[in-house]
Amino acid sequence: MFGWGLIGASTIAAEHMIGAIRAQQGHEVVAVASSSAARAKEYAAAHGIARAYDSVASLLADPGVRAVYISTTNELHRDQVLAAAAAGKHVLCEKPLALTLDDARQMVDACAAAGVVMATNHHLRNAATHRRIRQAVQDGAIGKPLFARVFHAVYLPPHLQGWRIDRPAAGGGVTLDITVHDADTLRFILGAEPVEAVALSQSASLAQQGLEDGVMAVLRFDNGVLAQLHDAFTTPFAGTGIEVHGDKGSIVGRNVMTQRPVGEVYLRDAAGERQLEVEHENLYVRGVARFCAAMRGDGVPAATADDGVRSLATALAVLEACRTGSTVRID
Ligand code: NDP
Numbered sequence: 001m002f003g004w005g006l007i008g009a010s011t012i013a014a015e016h017m018i019g020a021i022r023a024q025q026g027h028e029v030v031a032v033a034s035s036s037a038a039r040a041k042e043y044a045a046a047h048g049i050a051r052a053y054d055s056v057a058s059l060l061a062d063p064g065v066r067a068v069y070i071s072t073t074n075e076l077h078r079d080q081v082l083a084a085a086a087a088g089k090h091v092l093c094e095k096p097l098a099l100t101l102d103d104a105r106q107m108v109d110a111c112a113a114a115g116v117v118m119a120t121n122h123h124l125r126n127a128a129t130h131r132r133i134r135q136a137v138q139d140g141a142i143g144k145p146l147f148a149r150v151f152h153a154v155y156l157p158p159h160l161q162g163w164r165i166d167r168p169a170a171g172g173g174v175t176l177d178i179t180v181h182d183a184d185t186l187r188f189i190l191g192a193e194p195v196e197a198v199a200l201s202q203s204a205s206l207a208q209q210g211l212e213d214g215v216m217a218v219l220r221f222d223n224g225v226l227a228q229l230h231d232a233f234t235t236p237f238a239g240t241g242i243e244v245h246g247d248k249g250s251i252v253g254r255n256v257m258t259q260r261p262v263g264e265v266y267l268r269d270a271a272g273e274r275q276l277e278v279e280h281e282n283l284y285v286r287g288v289a290r291f292c293a294a295m296r297g298d299g300v301p302a303a304t305a306d307d308g309v310r311s312l313a314t315a316l317a318v319l320e321a322c323r324t325g326s327t328v329r330i331d
Helices: 011-022 037-047 056-060 074-086 101-114 128-138 174-190 283-295 305-324
Strands: 002-007 027-033 051-053 067-070 090-093 118-120 145-153 194-202 214-221 226-232 241-246 249-254 264-269 272-276
Touching: 002 011, 002 056, 011 027, 011 037, 011 067, 011 283, 027 037, 027 056, 037 051, 051 056, 056 074, 067 074, 074 090, 074 101, 090 283, 101 118, 101 305, 118 283, 118 305, 128 174, 128 241, 128 249, 128 264, 145 174, 174 194, 174 214, 174 226, 174 241, 174 305, 194 305, 214 305
Parallel strands: 002 027, 002 067, 027 051, 067 090, 090 118, 145 226
Antiparallel strands: 145 241, 194 214, 214 226, 241 249, 249 264, 264 272
């Protein structure tokens, strides 16, 4: 049996990741660490987890833990990844990897030096819809890609309206929460790197303490594509999607910027519009499966540690563009 430890008694672990780990044959969640002993115990009992720790150090000292899934608030990821690497544990870390690029790079380097696998939990790469869109774009179905539009404006559910809307120090705000996913998705689908960002943000109703709850950005990619992003915590009925428009056709994903295996993909060109077939599967189960394969030496994770650094670079550039009102280069 391959043992996992959860660093963070979080909602995402409870709602998606514990199940995704348990869906892998021979894998089990054996421990959880929380900053509160009572919450660790309660969480372990609620989810059938054998051992509850009140510190990351105790969990990392557990020889039955061979990999960790880190889903604490964002400002904690760096030190927890560094500690996990030093303890020789493989690391699946939530996005955004960190709050600065230097921190994110330090995490990647530490895992590489320790010889452990590190991955970023960008789940959308595992969506059958996104993979179908990517394949169509890369097969030339729309000709030369020119523009992309990402619709990722949602309503932040009440049970998640904590640190995301009122704790800047924890890496709150819609840009580090959602734009970071858009950046990864566009890189994945286009096979290109963003090089410039312009953006404006909004604090309409939910966000406090100077955080933003809505953002619109435009990115330029190194293949010339311009991508427009609309991300929000405040719009219950906007619907999600992604579109890529080329000189020979357009591909449209509807209801695809989501955690659930749902949504449709359409191709429009001179022959008309038709729906492309997709075989939906659980995004998180697939992501963990790729991570497990990488730990066995078989391939790389769906979203690598380096992918996490690159998506963070774009999100930080969007934040800076909002702050300064200028065009920001993305290195
Ligand atoms: P939560 O707010 O649920 O959990 C974050 C931390 O908050 C936990 O580690 C826990 O601290 C503390 N906490 C949780 N519940 C309580 C409570 N009832 N009382 C007091 N403290 C509590 O965050 P999320 O699960 O929404 O997000 C965690 C991370 O996962 C973030 O980095 C986020 O960006 C990422 N995420 C990624 C998603 C994806 O699809 N890839 C989706 C959602 C989130 P402690 O561990 O000390 O108990």
